[in-house]
Amino acid sequence: MTPTGSTQQASRHAELGLSDDQAIDMYATMLTARKFDERNLLLQRAGKINFHVSGIGQEPAQVAAAFALDREQDYFLPYYRDYGFVLGVGMTVRELMLSVFAKAEDPNSGGRQMPGHFGHKKLRIVTGSSPVTTQVPHAVGIALAAKMKRKKFVSFVTFGEGSSNQGDFHEGCNFAGVHKLPVIIMCENNRYAISTPLHKSVSGNIYERAIGYGFPGIRVDGNDPLEVYRVVKEARERAVAGEGPTLIEAMMYRLSPHSTSDNDLAYRTKEEVDEYRAKDGVQHYKQYLIDCGIWNEEKDAELLQKIRAVIDDATEYGDRAPFPQPESVLRHVYAEDDREGGR
Numbered sequence: 001m002t003p004t005g006s007t008q009q010a011s012r013h014a015e016l017g018l019s020d021d022q023a024i025d026m027y028a029t030m031l032t033a034r035k036f037d038e039r040n041l042l043l044q045r046a047g048k049i050n051f052h053v054s055g056i057g058q059e060p061a062q063v064a065a066a067f068a069l070d071r072e073q074d075y076f077l078p079y080y081r082d083y084g085f086v087l088g089v090g091m092t093v094r095e096l097m098l099s100v101f102a103k104a105e106d107p108n109s110g111g112r113q114m115p116g117h118f119g120h121k122k123l124r125i126v127t128g129s130s131p132v133t134t135q136v137p138h139a140v141g142i143a144l145a146a147k148m149k150r151k152k153f154v155s156f157v158t159f160g161e162g163s164s165n166q167g168d169f170h171e172g173c174n175f176a177g178v179h180k181l182p183v184i185i186m187c188e189n190n191r192y193a194i195s196t197p198l199h200k201s202v203s204g205n206i207y208e209r210a211i212g213y214g215f216p217g218i219r220v221d222g223n224d225p226l227e228v229y230r231v232v233k234e235a236r237e238r239a240v241a242g243e244g245p246t247l248i249e250a251m252m253y254r255l256s257p258h259s260t261s262d263n264d265l266a267y268r269t270k271e272e273v274d275e276y277r278a279k280d281g282v283q284h285y286k287q288y289l290i291d292c293g294i295w296n297e298e299k300d301a302e303l304l305q306k307i308r309a310v311i312d313d314a315t316e317y318g319d320r321a322p323f324p325q326p327e328s329v330l331r332h333v334y335a336e337d338d339r340e341g342g343r
Helices: 003-015 020-045 059-068 083-088 093-100 135-149 167-179 207-213 225-240 270-277 281-292 297-320
Strands: 075-077 155-160 183-189 217-221 246-251
Touching (some): 020 059, 059 183, 075 135, 083 093, 135 183
């Protein structure tokens, strides 16, 4: 890259209000999510965990969105691939490992839910459910509470393009549009609804659906974290200013199979996956940092070593942690008396 190009590149994150350290932290979070994901694929194949839903290829948009939000006030309703997002808003690798090992200390559900069903009260990550898109009307309800209480927080919700066809999405959008609620609705369009390709599940463009509900819709390159950061940050500014919701369609590609139960080559080719792997946003963002002169291969090797140590520690901790006691099976199902240890 020419010196002029380097200067132009270096200005991108600075122009968005991100320091060099913040720009590097974004990359470190993306890479941690990627390596966590890869470790879980190995653990499942080794028979150490039962199931894993992967988010490889979607980390740049997830992490960028997390960094663009207010991580001290906003409420988050991620969907089941959002490891990069939940790490970005404060979850730890240990906490995620406790979930995949289904252990009692799991902050998401005490080992009761499938991996990827996030919930963390302290971090305002609202518990998700297996029926897809139910989190959209929940996010809209939280935004309604913000408006009624005149609080300056927003709710942020994600989902896949396949589930944008569910009634929950449309009802949530309509209600949010009518009441001009402070909610950001982001579709992570990874081009496949399990095995159904985009052209067989969606007619038209998802972001354009916002027109029918009276608020802006924006399409963004999900492989470009700085552009996602800009769009989400602007959507948040609109929301807290009382200007209502924004629908964001982040275009990306799921590089891994839908889950560890999926044979993705039954519905797509290796050549197609390789084509999109060459566009991997994590690697392109790493090169951007190098071009800016704030990163290099030596630092990258050191970071990878640190991430591996964190993941090794979390894996060992999650593996050794105790399972929930059988007699606790009805916890969180019925109301309990706090004097008897209920929550």
